[in-house]
Amino acid sequence: MYKMSVIIPCYNARDTIAKTLHSIAMQSIADEIEVVIVNDADGVKYADILSRFTDLHIKYVINPENRGCGGARNTGAREASADFILFADSDDQLTN
Numbered sequence: 001m002y003k004m005s006v007i008i009p010c011y012n013a014r015d016t017i018a019k020t021l022h023s024i025a026m027q028s029i030a031d032e033i034e035v036v037i038v039n040d041a042d043g044v045k046y047a048d049i050l051s052r053f054t055d056l057h058i059k060y061v062i063n064p065e066n067r068g069c070g071g072a073r074n075t076g077a078r079e080a081s082a083d084f085i086l087f088a089d090s091d092d093q094l095t096n
Contacts, residue, residue: 002034005080009072013090023093038072
């Protein structure tokens, strides 16, 4: 069981998601964080970027149709398994 699930809706986020994931990986509790990335039907492939973050526990979900940021967050919340949820955007960066 993870302490925190970080929900990240993605729509055309290839240019920013790596920095967001890197900032999560730098957290002191990174091994207790589940990252739920929700591709909001943008048709973009993120596998090559996500594969670089083997130290993170990433759950990748694809919405079958675009539901907007709120819909993607709801999808992520349903997929989350931790006691606490943090919503982050695909261009956010967490600081220690």
